[in-house]
Amino acid sequence: MSLSRRTLFRGAVAAGGAMVAGGLAADPAGAAPALVRAGRPMLTHGLQSGDVLADQATVWARADRPARMVVEVATEPTFRRTRTVPGALLLPGSDFTGKTVLSGLPDGADIYYRVTPVDLYDTSLAGPPLSGHLRTVPRRAKDVSFVWSGDLAGQGFGIDTARGGYRIFEQMRKLDPDFYLCNGDNIYADDPIEPTVTLPDGSLWRNIVTEEKSKVAETLDEYRGNYKYNLLDENLRRFYAEVAQIQQWDDHETHNNWYPGEILDDPLYTEKRVDVLKYRARQAYHEYVPINPVYDKENRIYRVLHHGPLLDVFVLDMRWYRDANSPDKQAFNDGGILGHEQAAWLKRELARSTARWKVISNDMPLCEVVTDAGGKFEAVSQGDNGKPLGRELQIADLLSFVKRHRIRNTVWLTTDVHYTAAHFFDPDKAAFQDFDPFWQFTSGPLNAGAFPPDAVDTTFGAQQVFVKAPPYANASPATEFQFFGQVSVSAETEAMTVRLRDNSGAVLWSKELAPQR
Known part of the structure; x- marks a missing residue:
């Protein structure tokens, strides 16, 4: 049998x-x-x-x-x-x-x-x-389906076995995807797990606890312990055993909102130099995620995965090479959120791509206004809705390159902001108009606090077509405000369908995109 x-x-x-x-x-x-x-x-x-x-x-x-x-x-x-x-x-x-x-x-x-x-x-x-x-990837056109999300064990919400653990992974597994794209914050190294969290209704979220997850990660072993903690969950282990991954990182793999050269103002840390912590965090990342062992001498994570004639997945690193968080209004491109070398690589690889669809996995959103302390900004946009400034200058240059080289069918996928949304970027409604229209889809968290939607910057004409988010901050994973996205490409029509789903697997919103030729 x-x-x-x-x-x-x-x-x-x-x-x-x-x-x-x-x-x-x-x-x-x-x-x-x-x-x-x-x-x-x-x-x-x-x-x-x-x-x-x-x-x-x-x-x-x-x-x-x-x-x-x-x-x-x-x-x-x-x-x-x-x-x-x-x-x-x-x-x-x-x-x-x-x-x-x-x-x-x-x-x-x-x-x-x-x-x-x-x-x-x-x-x-x-x-x-x-x-x-x-x-494995097909060499000929074949239907493609994958899921994406991020943000796992954030805001103190770890594994509560009485509530089903990381139950969203079972819903993703049932869809039998070809692969899973983790868009970042696969761990929360800066977020200790306590035995209980009191929820708004007075009930308790009861976490599995471990020694390594009971404080912020500073040592290599503590960073490793964050990955081991998540792997205690049965749903996650079953999903990982059955579905291949494309892994990305963002900030919480090291520390919230970090940038190179930062000195932390955080009383929980004895080691406050990010440039020390990030190398320990990077070693643990490469030890515990199934990324191909070496891409270059720096163990970079930005790369392109070719998934047959219908799909290329461009994995960005908007963390390791970024400029410092700031008011983000400088009038020149100082390397932006990608750094000069990665931006040049992305242009080259997009121009070389022969796939029908080019999915760009950006660990930070393009239009949502994500703030940092002290009047600084964490993502690309600063919310002034005007001509490109700061990190927007790098994105403007990239979007113009895509238009000038007639690179069709680019779609951006992100997570980070702890809700799900669809944004259409319309040059006719933008302060900067030298680009072709495109979509960005947002979906997460997997198991973390969820938050109300951020303001939308219209420098690139972003129109919020759909959003689902809690009306209050830090909604727990016990609510329906946990999300993932699903992308399917038809071999017959070459159309891409994007579905935004919650942690029950229910489809909240979907959009079919016809390919441009």
């Missing part, structure tokens, strides 16, 4: 046993941990895959002690015929995490992989395997 993919994954998660962190098995109910038995290595935090291409994918795992991840690859969930890959070493220097790049995969196929941890010194000692799934 053959197993269905759903049955396989339920069994794989169950076979994983208790979650393990730093040599201790965490009780999901939050009880004191028990010592791990000596002997065979164990996989501790599920499996992940990411940055999938037509013939290649990156697979991630973590063990409880030094081991090698041995990966079996098959095109059937029964693993009747497999190819075995001796994978990465899982060593203390990377907190026992490792990533193996699988190559020679068939395109446009469901790939099943099984990871077994094997002792480094005695290969007869192998721990129980875990199984995962991913879907």
Whole structure:
């Protein structure tokens, strides 16, 4: 009797046993941990895959002690015929995490992989395997579907198992997407988790708590602990085992609203130099997310993922290379929110793209006015609705380039602001008009406080066509104000459909975009 993919994954998660962190098995109910038995290595935090291409994918795992991840690859969930890959070493220097790049995969196929941890010194000692799934990119036109969102475990809202944990991931999993685009704030390193949060109705949000998540992250181990905390959630582990990822970052992977060179004015921190913290945060990020191991000497995260003839996904980094947060009214382009090198890269890659749709994943919105303390601004716009100033100058230059080079069918996806919205950018209603019309779609958070909508800057003619947000600040994940988006592209018509959904999976609003040729 053959197993269905759903049955396989339920069994794989169950076979994983208790979650393990730093040599201790965490009780999901939050009880004191028990010592791990000596002997065979164990996989501790599920499996992940990411940055999938037509013939290649990156697979991630973590063990409880030094081991090698041995990966079996098959095109059937029964693993009747497999190819075995001796994978990465899982060593203390990377907190026992490792990533193996699988190559020679068939395109446009469901790939099943099984990871077994094997002792480094005695290969007869192998721990129980875990199984995962991913879907490779098709070389020919084929229907494409993916989901996106961000902002996980923010504002003190962690894993409340009595309320279903990170339940939004189960709704995304049910859609069987080709991949998941995390738009940033995959952790909240600056936001400790307390045992309880009192909600407006007087009830309690009860968090699983860990030592590493009980203070702000400053050390490398504390940053690592933020990723391990999220991986305690059953919904998240099941989703990650079944759906490949494209990971991005924003600010909370390090500290709220940070920029290079900043000295923090935050009493919770003993290390106040962001330029020290960001390197620890970056190491933990690369250890714990399934991004392809190296893109350049700086381990950059901005990159383009080619998803067949219908779709290219451009992943931006609006954090590492940005100018300082300020009133954002300088009259010259000082590098803006992307930095000069990344902006030039984006122009080159957009001009080279032959995909029908170019999705630009911007971790910060273009038109929503996101403020920072002291009269400063965090995102692109400062709300004056006039000619481009500050970071808007860089975006104006980019939009003009897209128009001048007749680059069609660009769509921007973002999260960050903790509500869901659709904005149409209309040059006829803009202070700056040298661009072609386009859409930006916003959706999040995954499991964090939700907030009322921000003001909309009309420098680029942004019109808020749809929005759903709470009428008060910091609405909890117990409400319906948690969101994700879904994008589908039809191989037959090449039309793109964007659906904005809540944490029940219900479609709140949708828009079909016809391709321009």
